[in-house]
Amino acid sequence: MLFEAAVTPIVRLLSVVLLLVIAGASSAAFGEQATPVPSPATASRVVVLSGDRLTIADIVEIAEGRAAIAVSADGMERIRLARGVVDRYINQGLPAYGITTRYGADFKTTLPPAAMKRFGRINIIQEATRVGCRSSPRGPCAQHGRCSSTASHAASQAQAPTWSRRWWSG
């Protein structure tokens, strides 16, 4: 039986969070008045994330604050089981690309668990490169008309040498 990667639902939740950011943002990005996103806490509908039944209508309802979300019990169990497999790879030092190894040309380099956590953190920071003021729909750029210097930007610059080694991460 094929299960999704261990933290897939977490990523999906995160994606929906981002939707809330961007939902009222597309209009702002094109010089229109952004519509405030209502709080999902007041939504009467709850979309249960199970991993296989999310519809376009659900996504829009969540993004526009008309539905709250929950994770199904079955979904949480799948996360637990899948994470157990990941933990086995980590604890036994088995090679798994991007899980126990580094990326790209460094894919043969395996790291101990503590180093992998630090590597993951660094990887997030270095990938958080900014792409320009005008592309930030709800952030400081749109609100104040200027770019803000962020830790992610500085960190990405600092990590430039490792960035270049990710030339084939596919």
Next chain:
Amino acid sequence: MNTNAVPENVEYGNSMGHADLTANAQAAMSLLADPNFELKAGEATNLLTHNFISVALAAQVVRRAQALLRAQETALALTMEGFRANLTPLRQVGSRQDSSGSQESVRKDIQALLKGSRLWESGGPRQLQDFLSLRHGIHILTALRLKLDQNVPVLESFANSNQRSPVVIVGTQELISVPDYDTSQVTLGMDGLRQALGVVAIGSNSRGLKMVSHPFIDLPSGLVAGDPDAFDGIYTRNITYTMTSLARAALMETTPVLLLTESYMAEGDEDYSPAFPNSILMAQKLVGLVEKVSTLEALIGSVAIERRVRSGA
């Protein structure tokens, strides 16, 4: 998330790398800043390598396009009523197959909108043949409907799929590499949707122009009572300039981007995945512009109806 605690500093579009890579990383930064969040080994890869943001934004575009289709059907019905169009396009004559049912759907919507119209009465005043964008209006909207019908299941499949590697197989306790993050299908779908929206803009603009232009229509140009400078109709030049400008601006957002791919030169997804966000960003602008064109067409159609009611024509 249900309390609307969302990261504020996330940018989207033009990411080098996996389509949503930069936005994913910026969102993950907010997690790293949370003292209660612990990043476990292996989680960074999953937080970064997916395209759920793009899929979700594409879903919003599709929903807006679905609403736009309904608005366009209304505008077309108003134009048909205002022009006193022939209703032959609403007849199923069997000369064209409609395997998807998309044309039948549009036809039924228009029939419902025109329910009770005098256009259904036999022997009413008709021109022998209406102008082309009016005759083809239903087919143009059918193209949009078809693209939406095709796009929805593909997008929903992506929304319910794992888009990253590796994948866990619990049964055999394995982690395997599965390159399921290619976005060609959804990019192609979004490109096709934009093409269909572009044709809708062309048709709507053309109908609007001809509705205010005698002798395409039997009413005076500008739909005025007689004096071309009167303000009781639609001042022809302004509204046609506006509609055409909007339609042209819309067409600028229809260029397909799937093939703007640097291919696999770098042996990674870095070079082509950004096409999906680019197509979505263009679609967002495009839908907004076509909404405006549709509104103006509906306005013109309504004024034409009013002119006929007032004059008893």
